[in-house]
Amino acid sequence: MAFVHIDHVGLVAYTIEQARNVLGDSLGLDLDEARSNWPDGSYFPPEQTFNYFFAVGDGETQVEVLIPEVGATSGAARFLERRGPGLHHLCYACDDVHAEAERLLGNGLQEIDIPRGADGKRTVAFFHPRSTGGVLTELVPARHHHGERPPTVHRPHQH
Secondary structure, X not given: OOEEEEEEEEEEOOOHHHHHHHHHHHOOOEEOHHHHOOOOOEEEHHHOEEEEEEEOOOOOOEEEEEEEOOOOXXXXXXXXXXXXXXXXXXXXXXXXXXXXXXXXXXXXXXEEXXXXXXXXXXXXXXXXXXXXXXXXXXXXXXXXXXOOOOOOOEOOOOO
């Protein structure tokens, strides 16, 4: 078992407009409207964030932008309050999140406890930065395998 690839790099921002100005307008990344549940964002309850994804070229790696909801008290909200917008986490895609998380636990990494599925298995996992060299680390299921095309993305409007 191993990681398949880097799934995404996570950033925090105050607003999606702020992130689109930098990622879309300045850097030229394409907003993945389907994965982002545009325009509302894909809500992630454990972190109280609305998440948006930008494609990096034709590859599978994306940039995820986390926008904490108003009044959020989550780790992402505290991070944004203390440090401002910027790099939040690194996420690896893997074929079996639960097995990979167990492997990392066995290697001495410290898992952040989040709800699991009804079967007790992880569908996503996070590992504390103090055990991963200073970077919050996430594991997610691989969306694609080599040779498959990533989803269609749409170019954000230019200002």
